[in-house]
Structure formats: C-alpha cells, structure tokens
C-alpha cells in the first residue's frame with residue numbers, strides 16, 4: 003500500500019492487487035500528475051488501475067477521478083448517496099448546509115459550488131453499507147454519512163486496513179472528526195464515528211489510512227477507541 007499527498011493536502015492510496023492497482027481516492031484534479039508519477043515509479047501504468055474507490059465526492063478526493071478513470075478505464079466505485087454529486091446530476095448546494103458558514107455561503111452565489119463541484123465522473127458501481135467488494139481479498143463498505151451524505155470507509159480484510167476518507171482525519175496529531183465547516187451534518191458525522199468504531203470492535207484494525215494526515219499503524223484500535231470517547235462526550 004502506497005500513499006501520496008496531493009496539492010490539497012489530501013491522501014491518495016495505491017494498493018497493489020496482483021497484476022492490477024486499486025486507488026483509494028484520486029486527489030484533486032491538479033494532483034493527477036502526482037498520482038501518475040507515483041504509479042509509474044511503481045513500474046506500472048495507469049492502464050493497470052482496475053478500480054477507483056472513492057470515499058466521498060469532495061473535489062480534493064474525487065476531483066481527479068474523471069481524468070484517471072478516462073485514462074485507465076478503471077471502474078469507479080462510490081456510495082450511492084454521493085453518486086449524484088459525482089455524476090454531475092446534482093451538486094450539494096453546499097458543503098455548508100448548516101451553521102454560520104452555510105448562511106455565509108448563500109450570500110456568495112456559486113462560492114460553495116466552486117468548492118464542491120468535481121469534474122463529473124460516472125459511478126460504475128454505486129455502493130451500499132455492508133457491501134463487500136470482491137477485490138483485494140474482500141473490501142467492506144462502511145457507510146458513515148455526515149461529512150457528505152455518501153461518505154464511506156473501506157475496510158480491507160487482508161491486512162486489516164481501514165481507509166476512512168474524511169469520516170476520520172489525522173491532521174492534529176491524533177484522530178479527529180472532519181472539519182465542521184465542510185461537513186453537511188456535523189452531528190451526524192459524530193454519530194457515524196461512534197457507529198464505525200463500534201462496528202470495528204469485532205474486527206482487527208492494524209492500520210488506519212485517513213483522508214488527511216499520516217497513516218496510523220501503531221495502536222490503531224486504542225486510538226479509535228479514544229476518538230469514540232471524545233466524540234461521545236461532544237454528543238452528550
């Protein structure tokens with residue numbers, strides 16, 4: 003598993019899958035050449051990418067999907083809740099539905115749009131919670147709405163690796179919920195973290211790969227547990 007960090011401080015993960023490659027998120031549109039360079043550095047070409055697993059539709063994670071899917075022919079996978087925003091059928095009037103930023107964004111027509119809109123990309127495989135993809139030895143889809151309606155984590159059974167997108171990030175030297183201003187429903191995002199950590203209790207988690215910040219490869223279950231405690235305190 004290889005990580006690269008794009009121009010918007012977003013993480014893109016490249017997972018080797020036999021002869022092929024799987025991308026978890028694509029980065030922003032401008033990060034495409036970084037992804038291509040990393041793939042080439044692995045002695046591969048974009049044609050080897052078989053699947054693009056998107057954690058959610060935000061431009062820093064899915065912005066490169068259109069270009070990379072076009073060049074590779076990879077199957078684009080995302081939760082059905084975010085599919086309309088990826089396909090270009092719809093765009094969330096904003097990431098800022100609630101709160102001060104939500105009201106502020108309404109005063110600047112198009113502002114939110116420019117932040118959230120991704121170059122449209124068809125979703126080949128719309129995903130649902132609990133679905134297991136038959137790649138990489140089984141990839142479980144865990145729906146975690148709140149940051150966006152269709153935010154998901156992906157759990158790789160082989161290696162017990164959890165990709166969280168922006169459901170859980172790691173930019174403050176410990177695991178946290180996503181940024182409040184960029185989340186459509188922050189309360190729901192907090193609830194989703196609790197549900198996620200509860201569900202992971204019966205699984206091993208050796209590695210957490212967040213959408214932003216470094217990978218957690220030591221004491222991952224304990225760190226997730228502490229995150230759940232902090233989130234529960236915020237909720238009550």
Ligand SMILES: [Zn+2]
Nearest residue numbers: 058060149168
């Ligand atoms: Zn996001």
Ligand SMILES: [Zn+2]
Nearest residue numbers: 060062168213
């Ligand atoms: Zn992000």
